[in-house]
Structure formats: structure tokens, C-alpha cells
Amino acid sequence: MDAALADRLRADLHAARYTVDRLRSLWGDAADAALARGDRVPxxxxxxxxxxxxxxxxxxLFLLGEPLDDDALQSAFPTLLPDGARRLGLIDAHGAALLDVRPYSAVDASGTADWFVVSDLGETALGRALPAEHVLGVGGASLTLAGLIPTSEVGTVLDLGTGCGVQSLHAARHGERVIATDLSARALELAALTVHVNGVRSVELRHGDLFAPLAGERVDRIVSNPPFVITPRREGVPLYEYRDGGRVGDAIVEEVVRGAADHLTPGGTAHLLGNWEYREGLGGDGLARVRRWISEAGLDGWVIERERQSPEQYAATWIRDGGTRVGTPEYDALCAAWLDDFAERGVTAVGFGYIALRRPLDEDAPRLLRTEVLSSPLGSAASGLGDHLLAGFAAHDWMASRDDVALAGEKVLLAPDVTEERHYWPGDEAPTVIRLRQGAGFAREIDADPALAGFVGACDGELTVGQLAAALADLLEVDEGALREQLLPQVRELLLCGVLLPASR
Ligand SMILES: C[S@@+](CC[C@H](N)C(=O)[O-])C[C@H]1O[C@@H](n2cnc3c(N)ncnc32)[C@H](O)[C@@H]1O
Incomplete structure (x- = not known):
């Protein structure tokens, strides 16, 4: 990358106010939504x-795929000039875009960021299936991972499989230094341009397979949307570098999980997206397999399965993602290859979700190893999940150092985002359903009996857990010991999920 030209591009993008908001104000919300669906006409x-x-x-030029004449190019790039745009590889000799340069805006705990992201032209602009060496732009999975990155300040962050560099932009907001790696030399070139045009200078780009570019180094945080797509190793099946890391089945996710243990500093965390296979026979449960990888690696882990697909659904998703249309002979051949591969390896389903890992500070401390299925919609809550999961690790530590007697002596608070919903049979005084709803985090819905609802409602930090249990037992005319035994594990679960918070840490 020519840094001087990239600086000039940066100046032009800023001078043009080439931002998400500016474009939306130019073309309106309806055209914006149409474009997100691949429809450029509005x-x-x-x-x-x-x-x-x-x-x-x-x-x-970049988003609608229209070539510009020299006058228009001159106005679009007053500093870079059309010749500079050609030398930087942005346009061809006819003024048509060769790369996708788009504004990208994100909001996190530190506020709003307006960035530019450089990637390869997508399927809409190309008008054909993607080439194998395609460098992906910001997609749905990128946004999901961005929301899973914590916003606490940290030393060195590894962005494994950086692609267009979008996660490095997020990581550099809270990390002193970012190491961005990729197996694709082309991805690294585009990532270099992405970080440069955003004026981010703390990102170091390294080439290589998974953790190989790190050799013996350790980092404080790992973020990765790894190339986890399960691809049959058969002739005629395209190998898209952007989504396929060259392993069989879900071995790449296992490798990233195990590798995290070797490359995190004590207390360091990893935030990943992943796939896991469900296989026939004993030990084939997908979430149990991920649990085993984490436990054998000696890490703390919290795994959330967001979706589970049958082999048929999985094959269809990823064949279409590559731009092959259903009903064509190419589609049929690919679908058969995927289903044969799954059948031969005894794969019955594939789970998709989030993995948060932590290398324990104290090797002897009790481990957090939690796997769960949570498929409810997240809505606006999705952006702060990284911080939410880190708070879960902290809650685990807090509870691990307190047995039930100590916990009963603590005061806890109801989190401010929790509301309660009650349902009644018409005319009845007692509710048939009491449900606690979490507004942030994983937007959990927790069914509560009157005792738990009464307990949670009284968690204002005035009385200890034990005092509250005693008062409730009195009120409900139940045995105090039995109620305490019921409530303590429930309180631990609610603390872990952020529905209750320790009044003092
Ligand atoms: C799904 S993309 C993620 C891109 C970007 N980080 C994001 O979140 O949008 C996966 C990236 O991993 C890279 N990759 C593929 N195989 C790899 C390997 N064996 N080692 C390292 N990176 C690899 C691909 O080139 C691609 O850029």
C-alpha cells in the first residue's frame, strides 16, 4: 500500500463527508433499506x-457500481486525483470501481465511530458468484462479533482472520496495540488500507495460518470470526478463503479454542464466533464437544448456541452464500457433496454461536464452564454483549470465593434493566405466570415463583440475602431453611446472568 496515496484518499473521504448518516440523508431510509437487500435502484x-x-x-462509484467519467472522478477525488485512485487500485482505466470502499458506523460504550471499510466488490456489484480469493466486507457475522468485543481498556489484542480489518478498528478503540493476522495476503493489503484511511496506527498486520504468526507471543484479548464454514473436501467444491480455513468439519474452531489457551496472558479473554458439529453416537453432542475442548485447554468458557441447522439447511445456507442459485445443476452437485460429507462423518446437525473464553488468573480457582442454547432475538441489546459476558466472568469469580453461608451474608441489587411481567386468569387474584425480563445482555426471560419474584423485588441493597429469605419465609408462611435452599442456587444463577448484582465487590 502506498501510504501517501492512502492519506490523500482519507482526506477526500473526509472532505466528502462520506458517512452512513450523510448517505442516508441523501437517499432516504427506504432506499437505504433497499440497498441492504441488494436493490440499488431506489x-x-x-x-x-x-x-x-x-x-x-x-x-x-463504490456502492452502486456505476463507472464515473473523468470530471466526476476529479470531483470525487480532488486530492487523490483519478490517477491516484487508479494507482491505489480503487478504479480501473474506465473509471469503474475495483474495490468496495464504504462508510461504516458503530456505537459502543465509548460513543459513535464513523469509519471507512475497504473490501472486495460484493456479488451485487460483480454480477456473478464470488471468486475464491474474495475479501469479505462488513457482514452480519462481523457486526455480531463487533458486539461481542468488550470495551474495557486492554494491552494487546489479536484480530485473528482480519479480512477487511473491521474488527481491528473496533479492537483498536480499547486496545493499546492490535495484531491483525490473515492467511490471505490480499486480505492483509485491504486491511492495511482500511486501518490507514481511518488514521488508526496501532495495528500491526501479520501473514500466516491461525496462530502461526504469533509464534510464542501472548496477547490480552483475542477476537475472531474465524473461517469456520464446514466445507466438503471434494473436487468441484469451491474453497472460499474468506470462510473456509482449510480444515475438516469443525476442527478449525477446536484449533482456535485450544490455541487461545497457548496465546492468552493470564486473565486474558477470547471472543469468537463458531460452528460445532453434532455427531452420531456417544460424545457427539455439539455443545458437549465444545465444552470438552475448553475444559481440556484449561480455560474458563461461556458458549451460547444461537442457532442449530440440519445438514440440509446448513448446505443450502453456504451454497447460496457463495452465489450459487438453488435449482441449478451447480447447486445440486454442491448440495450432494455437502450431504455426502455430513453423512460419511455422521454429522446430524450444526450449531452456530458465540464463544467467550478466559485464561484463569489463578489455575486452581473453580472454572466457569457454561454452555447454553439461547435463540431469542437480542434487538438493541446485542451491541454490549462482550461487556455483559465479562461481567459474567467477574460474577463467577465473586461467587466462587463465597460459599452459601457467605453468600447469605451479602447484599445484592436488582439490575436496572430488569422488569417484571405478570399474567392472570381473568378474575383471579394470584398470577398464573410471573416473568422477569432482562432489557440488556441476552434479554433473558426468567419464570419466577412468588418467592423468587418477591425476593428479586426486594433486592435494593438494604437487607442481606439471608435476611430477605427469612423475611419472605415469614410472609409466605413456609419453612425458612427450605426457602433458603431453593433461593441460593437461583440467586447464583441470576448473579451470573446479570439480573442481580453484588452490592459491593
Ligand atoms: C469470516 S472472515 C472474517 C473477516 C473479518 N474479521 C470479519 O469479522 O468480518 C475469516 C477470515 O479468515 C481468513 N482465513 C482463512 N483461513 C485462515 C487461516 N487458516 N488462518 C488465518 N486466517 C484465515 C480469511 O482470509 C478471512 O479474512
Whole structure:
């Protein structure tokens, strides 16, 4: 990458106010939504009215796939100039885009960030299936992982499989230094341009397979949307570098989990997306397999399965993702290859979800090893999941140092995002269902009996857990010991999930 040219591109993108908000104000919400579905027509029509605007020209070039003439290129790149844009590999000799350069905006605990992301042209702009060496732009999975990255300040972050570099932008917001790796040399070139045009100088790019570029080094945080897509190793099946890390089945996810143990500093955490196979026979349960990888690696882990697909659904998802249409002979051949591979290896389903790992500070401390299925929609809560999971690890530590007697002596608080919902049979005074709803985190819904609901409602930090249990037993006219025995594990679960918080740490 030519840094001087990249600086000039940066100046032009800023001068044009090439931001998500600016484009939305130019073409409106409906055209914005249409574009997200791959439909360029409404945006094209709206931009016809703002022809001379540099932001509109950049959008026509990079997002709508329109070649620009020399005058328009001159207005779009007043500093870089059309020749600079060609030398930087952004456009061809006819003024058509060779790369996708788009604004990207994100909000986290530190506020809003407006960035630019450089990637390969997508399927809509190319008008054909993606080439094997395609470098992916910001997709749904990228956004999911971005929400899983904690926002606490940290030393060195590893962005494993950086692609277009989007996670490095997020990681650099809270990390002193970022090491971004990829097996694709092309991805590293585009990531270099992405971080440069955003003025981010703390990212070091390294080439190589998984953890190989790290050799013996350790980092404080790992973030990765690894190339986990299970791909049959058969002739004729395209191997997309952006999603396929070259292993069989889900071995790449296992390798990343085990590798994290060798490359995290004590107390360091990893935040990953992944796939896990469910296989026939004993020990084939997908979540139990991930649990085993984590436990054998000596890590703390919290795994959330968001979706489980049958082999048929899985094959269809990833064949379509590569741009092959259902009902074509190519699709049929690929589908058969996927189903044969799953059948031969006894795979009955594939789970997809999030993995948070931590290398314990104290090797002898009780481990957190939690796997669960949580498929309810997250809505706006999704952006702070990384911080939420870290709070879960901290709650685990807090509880691990307190037996039931000590916990009964503690005061706890109800988290401010929790509300309660009650359902009644018409005319009845007693509710048939009491449900606690978490607003943030995983937006959990927890069914509570009157005792738990009464307990949670009284958690204002005035009385200890034990005092509350005693008062409730009195009120409900039940045995105090039995109620305490019921409540203590429930309180531990609610503390871990962030529904209750320790009044003092
Ligand atoms: C799913 S993309 C993720 C891109 C980006 N981090 C994001 O979140 O959008 C996976 C990336 O891993 C890279 N990759 C593929 N095989 C790899 C390997 N064996 N080692 C390291 N990176 C690999 C791909 O080139 C691709 O950039």
C-alpha cells in the first residue's frame, strides 16, 4: 500500500463527508433499506438529484457500481486525483470501481465511530458468484462479533482472520496495540488500507495460518470470526478463503479454542464466533464437544448456541452464500457433496454461536464452564454483549470465593434493566405466570415463583440475602431453611446472568 496515496484518499473521504448518516440523508431510509437487500435502484434514483455532491459520486462509484467519467472522478477525488485512485487500485482505466470502499458506523460504550471499510466488490456489484480469493466486507457475522468485543481498556489484542480489518478498528478503540493476522495476503493489503484511511496506527498486520504468526507471543484479548464454514473436501467444491480455513468439519474452531489457551496472558479473554458439529453416537453432542475442548485447554468458557441447522439447511445456507442459485445443476452437485460429507462423518446437525473464553488468573480457582442454547432475538441489546459476558466472568469469580453461608451474608441489587411481567386468569387474584425480563445482555426471560419474584423485588441493597429469605419465609408462611435452599442456587444463577448484582465487590 502506498501510504501517501492512502492519506490523500482519507482526506477526500473526509472532505466528502462520506458517512452512513450523510448517505442516508441523501437517499432516504427506504432506499437505504433497499440497498441492504441488494436493490440499488431506489438509491440510484435518489442520487440523480444530488449529482455534484462528492459523497453522492463516491456512493455511485463504490456502492452502486456505476463507472464515473473523468470530471466526476476529479470531483470525487480532488486530492487523490483519478490517477491516484487508479494507482491505489480503487478504479480501473474506465473509471469503474475495483474495490468496495464504504462508510461504516458503530456505537459502543465509548460513543459513535464513523469509519471507512475497504473490501472486495460484493456479488451485487460483480454480477456473478464470488471468486475464491474474495475479501469479505462488513457482514452480519462481523457486526455480531463487533458486539461481542468488550470495551474495557486492554494491552494487546489479536484480530485473528482480519479480512477487511473491521474488527481491528473496533479492537483498536480499547486496545493499546492490535495484531491483525490473515492467511490471505490480499486480505492483509485491504486491511492495511482500511486501518490507514481511518488514521488508526496501532495495528500491526501479520501473514500466516491461525496462530502461526504469533509464534510464542501472548496477547490480552483475542477476537475472531474465524473461517469456520464446514466445507466438503471434494473436487468441484469451491474453497472460499474468506470462510473456509482449510480444515475438516469443525476442527478449525477446536484449533482456535485450544490455541487461545497457548496465546492468552493470564486473565486474558477470547471472543469468537463458531460452528460445532453434532455427531452420531456417544460424545457427539455439539455443545458437549465444545465444552470438552475448553475444559481440556484449561480455560474458563461461556458458549451460547444461537442457532442449530440440519445438514440440509446448513448446505443450502453456504451454497447460496457463495452465489450459487438453488435449482441449478451447480447447486445440486454442491448440495450432494455437502450431504455426502455430513453423512460419511455422521454429522446430524450444526450449531452456530458465540464463544467467550478466559485464561484463569489463578489455575486452581473453580472454572466457569457454561454452555447454553439461547435463540431469542437480542434487538438493541446485542451491541454490549462482550461487556455483559465479562461481567459474567467477574460474577463467577465473586461467587466462587463465597460459599452459601457467605453468600447469605451479602447484599445484592436488582439490575436496572430488569422488569417484571405478570399474567392472570381473568378474575383471579394470584398470577398464573410471573416473568422477569432482562432489557440488556441476552434479554433473558426468567419464570419466577412468588418467592423468587418477591425476593428479586426486594433486592435494593438494604437487607442481606439471608435476611430477605427469612423475611419472605415469614410472609409466605413456609419453612425458612427450605426457602433458603431453593433461593441460593437461583440467586447464583441470576448473579451470573446479570439480573442481580453484588452490592459491593
Ligand atoms: C469470516 S472472515 C472474517 C473477516 C473479518 N474479521 C470479519 O469479522 O468480518 C475469516 C477470515 O479468515 C481468513 N482465513 C482463512 N483461513 C485462515 C487461516 N487458516 N488462518 C488465518 N486466517 C484465515 C480469511 O482470509 C478471512 O479474512
Amino acid at each position: 438509491a440510484r434514483r435518489a442520487l440523480a438529484q444530488a449529482e455534484a455532491e462528492p459523497a453522492a459520486l463516491l456512493a455511485r
